Amino acid sequence: MARRSEHTREQLRDLMLEAAEQLIVDKGLAGLSARAIARQIGYTPGTIYLVFANLDELILHVNARTLDRLRVPMQAAVAATDDPEQQLLGAARAYADFARSHPNLWRACFEHRLPEDVAGPDFIDARIAQLVELIMAPLARVSGAQGAALNAAAQSLWSGVHGVCILTLTGKLHTVGGQATEHLTDDLITHYLAGLVSRAAPTTSRG
């Protein structure tokens, strides 16, 4: 058994990513294994290493796909209105909605941990940057901020929305009267924006 050439390297790559994605969807990152992927596509585990350097790299590519898909509804939310505050609220709701609809895929993007020293690849960093950039324009319009202050605002606000999603959707926020995710993202954004508008970006324009 060798040299069957039923698939191109490219086709094989897609088959593997597809299978991996399905496994993550069904059983989470923990349910993913080289052997399971191989079983699913009718190859042996060794074949995976002809296409990817290791499982981590494969997972990173699944995550890249997930981030690409996540961007679509967020962009749509931004395009759906001209009111910058509504754009931000909509993008956050789209984010929360995606996370809730595809919990295992979404969590894989943030739970997957590379070995201590290895840095995340550029193609992931770039996609996260795209998400942050999505909210820069509305944020600039609504607050008049720019430069470093705008950057800080985009990062802190977006990290904040992400934090709300993480904690609520992983059930780590079972506090008194646990709030719905969107309720909390709305709360965070509304108040943050109100503060941003009422002040001239105090913390970052000091130096």
Add this chain to the structure above:
Amino acid sequence: MARRSEHTREQLRDLMLEAAEQLIVDKGLAGLSARAIARQIGYTPGTIYLVFANLDELILHVNARTLDRLRVPMQAAVAATDDPEQQLLGAARAYADFARSHPNLWRACFEHRLPEDVAGPDFIDARIAQLVELIMAPLARVSGAQGAALNAAAQSLWSGVHGVCILTLTGKLHTVGGQATEHLTDDLITHYLAGLVSRAAPTTSRG
């Protein structure tokens, strides 16, 4: 070889938690294994299962300890001043500082995933609730909020701070001009508070 009785069940428990903690500190959650713990304390893996139901339970107890230790500097920050805004900023900085000083322990609290259906135990939920409650009083004083609105504020603001810490400390926010963690938590809190003060908690007082 059996029945050495060199240690009480309690002592054994502490030995195991200590060893597990050290392993997590040194190599992260991924570096933890029943065999490694056993090796470190001079017992065999089987012994661990006389004390804990499984590794997950052991890890949850390590996490409980971590959350207890995390609360100390946060409480100190709140006690250090009477200005509620400074209390909140201080608590967030203490949180970020702890996360940076003990990255692997801190991350273990949020990266550890239980099998799909199993819910997190109360002794973890309670400790997270304690952290959120820490900021309720200052938040109430600074904004005048109470009831559900106060609850939502505490949860969204604290989740936000957590999100900032997660994304900056795991290196997932390598965007243009990456900001220091404390810079972003300050930014988030300052603006959120300003917004909270300038408005009468709009999103939650509507119904």
Add this chain to the structure above:
DNA sequence: GGCAGATAATGAACGCCGTTCACCATCGCG
């Protein structure tokens, strides 16, 4: 002192895991 029963701990075993690599079946080409 000697013996029985209780029990703390073992260690071998099961079925997984990621990863490597010598090997071989098959292909295209001369």
Add this chain to the structure above:
DNA sequence: CGCGATGGTGAACGGCGTTCATTATCTGCC
């Protein structure tokens, strides 16, 4: 037809979490 290149294999290595029959030791009783 033969041959070199190559796609893919599958066995192997050292790890993992977890279970459990077995055993060495302790305790209490005669």
